Amino acid sequence: MPIEPKDLAPVLAAYPDRPWVGTVGSHSALDVADGAAQEGFSTLVLGQRGRDAVYRQYYRAHRGPNGELQRGCVDEVWSYPRFSDLAAPAEQERMRAHGVLLVPNRALSSYLPLPTIEEELRVPIVGSRRLLRIEERTERENYYTLLARAGIPIPAAVPSPDAIDGLSIVKLPHAQKRLERGFFTVASAAEYREKSARLLADGVIRPDDLAGARIERYVLGPVFNFNYFFSPLVPRADGLELLGVDERRESSLDGLVRLPAAQQLEMDAAARLPEYTVVGHGTLTVRESILEEVFRLGERFVEAARAWAPPGIVGPFCLQTCIDRDGHLTVFDVAARIGGGTNIHLALGHPYGNALWRSPMSTGRRLALEIRRAVDEDRLSEIVT
Ligand SMILES: Nc1ncnc2c1ncn2[C@@H]1O[C@H](COP(=O)(O)OP(=O)(O)O)[C@@H](O)[C@H]1O
């Protein structure tokens, strides 16, 4: 049975006035912890042994006699043999006893099975528990269906390899690095056959993934990832905020484009095929005449998500877009939670968020402000699912 508000009400009722802010230790955990610490919360990172030194050692919070932060931002790290162990009943109980509000990130939804998050994790999530599933491209109903329903432009789907008649991208997982991408581009059915055969033979992709892959038209244009925030605590007209815009650095794609063509041609065929593993982020702004459309699409997404899975979006979300030569956006991916690129403005704030809030507003800080407001107004139940 999916976890419902009535299951969380007694949990919230027992929470302290200053709940802890917790998140899974990867992805955007530093941004969340930094923002929460800045707003006066204690912070918890749920880590996996062997990959928790950043939080446990390098960003560990040092507090003075009155609890004031002197260094770092992570008060406690609870580490497990595997991330998924954090959902064990005893660990959940420990989180509830602490008064932990969990901020969902991609590490949570990648390392824990979705049914566990939806049906077993009885810890309040600041965000949209039910919307995490829309990111799974193999689901019958996924973010593409939601975007289409919202009237948001998406890349045209190519129904089968034989229908490929222009530059297209084939989206499937990497064969060995299961959480990474085995994406490739093709411009014709013949190229699809040739390239997919090569990638299968090289062990980069798997036949079963290829059979279920999404093929869509390649949208030519720069990539902009819009990091929004939606607050259900304010009048609807004030609910949607744009905080900042990031772009991804992907390996080996970004390595390849830094090489002159002559050097690319010297590489063997396999090395010339780019991989799309995100390894870092940069910050961007958009031309102001495009902002109108950025807000329009954000509003549509908020409305469609609310109809899809009430209460819909709560807090941060990210629309990943390409902008074409007419300045129009096509959304090729969605995060119905904090995006992976928000560390670009850790502590400094996002340009658009700062312009709105008149002070440095990172995504992590914005989340913490929302929690603080909900606590102060006794409305925590409106921002958790
Ligand atoms: N339709 C498309 N047209 C052009 N580039 C695309 C398209 N879809 C994805 N990409 C590129 O591939 C990258 C990863 O795609 P995305 O759909 O975000 O995958 P993931 O779900 O793994 O994040 C994007 O950052 C973008 O550079």
Ligand SMILES: [Mg+2]
């Ligand atoms: Mg993406």
